[in-house]
Amino acid sequence: MNEVTALLKKHTSIRKFTGQPVTDEQLHAIVESAQCASTSSNVQAYSIIRVADEHMKQQLSVLSGNYSYVLECPVFLVWCADLFRLHQAHALHEDAEPAYIGTTEHLIVATVDTALAAQNAAIAAESMGLGIVYIGGIRNHIAEVAKLLQLPKYVYPVFGMCLGYPDQQPGLRPRLPLAAVLHENTYDPERMTRPMEEYDRIIQQYITKRTGGKKTSTWSEDMTAKLKTPARLHMKSFLELQGFGTE
Amino acid sequence: MNEVTALLKKHTSIRKFTGQPVTDEQLHAIVESAQCASTSSNVQAYSIIRVADEHMKQQLSVLSGNYSYVLECPVFLVWCADLFRLHQAHALHEDAEPAYIGTTEHLIVATVDTALAAQNAAIAAESMGLGIVYIGGIRNHIAEVAKLLQLPKYVYPVFGMCLGYPDQQPGLRPRLPLAAVLHENTYDPERMTRPMEEYDRIIQQYITKRTGGKKTSTWSEDMTAKLKTPARLHMKSFLELQGFGTE
Structure with a gap:
């Protein structure tokens, strides 16, 4: 670095x-x-x-x-x-x-x-x-x-x-795992499936701490809300x- | 800097x-x-x-x-x-x-x-x-x-x-004069009028030199071609x- x-x-x-x-x-x-x-x-x-x-x-x-x-x-x-x-x-x-x-x-x-x-x-x-x-x-x-x-x-x-x-x-807000955004040769639609649960857990911990418990939602919940609103x-x-x- | x-x-x-x-x-x-x-x-x-x-x-x-x-x-x-x-x-x-x-x-x-x-x-x-x-x-x-x-x-x-x-x-390709891109409070449509001729001259010199005379067009000519093609x-x-x- x-x-x-x-x-x-x-x-x-x-x-x-x-x-x-x-x-x-x-x-x-x-x-x-x-x-x-x-x-x-x-x-x-x-x-x-x-x-x-x-x-x-x-x-x-x-x-x-x-x-x-x-x-x-x-x-x-x-x-x-x-x-x-x-x-x-x-x-x-x-x-x-x-x-x-x-x-x-x-x-x-x-x-x-x-x-x-x-x-x-x-x-x-x-x-x-x-x-x-x-x-x-x-x-x-x-x-x-x-x-x-x-x-x-x-x-x-x-x-x-x-x-x-x-x-x-x-x-610093944690980002998606690198493996979830970097594909090799072709787009791999399964690439996010496994990391999602892990990232949800990480971001939930982060956001709960940052907001003093006022917000506790996961990434996938936030994205779901975004797409239906x-x-x-x-x-x-x-x-x-x-x-x-x-x- | x-x-x-x-x-x-x-x-x-x-x-x-x-x-x-x-x-x-x-x-x-x-x-x-x-x-x-x-x-x-x-x-x-x-x-x-x-x-x-x-x-x-x-x-x-x-x-x-x-x-x-x-x-x-x-x-x-x-x-x-x-x-x-x-x-x-x-x-x-x-x-x-x-x-x-x-x-x-x-x-x-x-x-x-x-x-x-x-x-x-x-x-x-x-x-x-x-x-x-x-x-x-x-x-x-x-x-x-x-x-x-x-x-x-x-x-x-x-x-x-x-x-x-x-x-x-x-x-380094010369950019538009700073005054042409930075506005104050409201958009000033006249801001580019005067610098255009100057920038056209600068970019023409640059491009002529870089291409050994193969390309000699100005910026406003290039942009005109772009918008009509x-x-x-x-x-x-x-x-x-x-x-x-x-x-």
Whole structure:
């Protein structure tokens, strides 16, 4: 294990921050690191919105699930998949609207580009002693968030991210056994069957301890609840309205 | 700039590898690093398939665009968004099929989870002196790839990744100016207008030099071509067939 893999392996999401500010210099170094991630055919199909305005942060905090840390973190970023910039590039050269901007392929490309860049940002931040947490809750009321951030067509908010100096030290959440996620040559559907019971037991112990017994569910129970509960059913129509994945 | 951000900033995709093998120990450390990335509500909705079989690598190489490095790299990984494992977890507790597995929200969650993990893997690999390149070409003939890898429903290949010791030193491709990707409070649609000409000039110089004059197009020209050319139009129907984004 080298210093970098040691850093990766001690990642844990931070939801409580000290008052110490993050400087513009730090933020720029983080964004520059993000930009160095791989990007499909150099499209760089993402934009980052730093929300510094207190009133807007408060609104985003409420819209994302009433998480206090969205409001209280020194830096709140919204990571957007962005094909609008490509649309502008196209407009420089062609009068017609771009014929294939709305393909599901481009939805995937822009979403992946955004995530790769964001993960570089997360690691850069952690290398500076900062902590981060991704905020998927930004999609809870995605249309309102898009309106608040004045997103044009061909831009959608994928997730938020809180950044700041950690004021807590949460434990590391155990992951699935390696054997459950790494397959050889072909996908082995039985690969998870045996490890599931073991992982259920491990995660149950972890979560019971972490929540002081308030939550005692296993991984498979949590996943079952997730798949039988409606959540963010507006995503399909919202994305189509924004011009993503229409074909 | 610290050691980690220095590593991130020197990333460049590697498409030529020495014969030096990557050990199982290295691969496992890379996958363990990948697993430490953030994951939405701990779903860990991805699987990694290491394709070591030479005949399969050859087929994948052809299907992905005839790239020799897919065949020649010491390790080829296919990164899959995976809701099948969640489906199995659900089957432990419920007789009925999971009601909400096919939502577009879950497509986004699984795709993002996969990309975050893969980017951690890329960085872990680079920290060991290895080089990587993402292979979006795996989606060129995605149905054939899925068949070859025996992917069940609720699994789709997002991208491939070649890993190995670099046998080339490509230059760093210049990125968009930071000001073009980082917005303040709201999305500024004018943010790219002025930097575009400048970036077009920079990337044209870079690409002309790198290709010895074989390619001389600007960024905005490349993006224009991308948006007016049909590519991977099968993605929508393929994903729906695999159970992704059906609602």
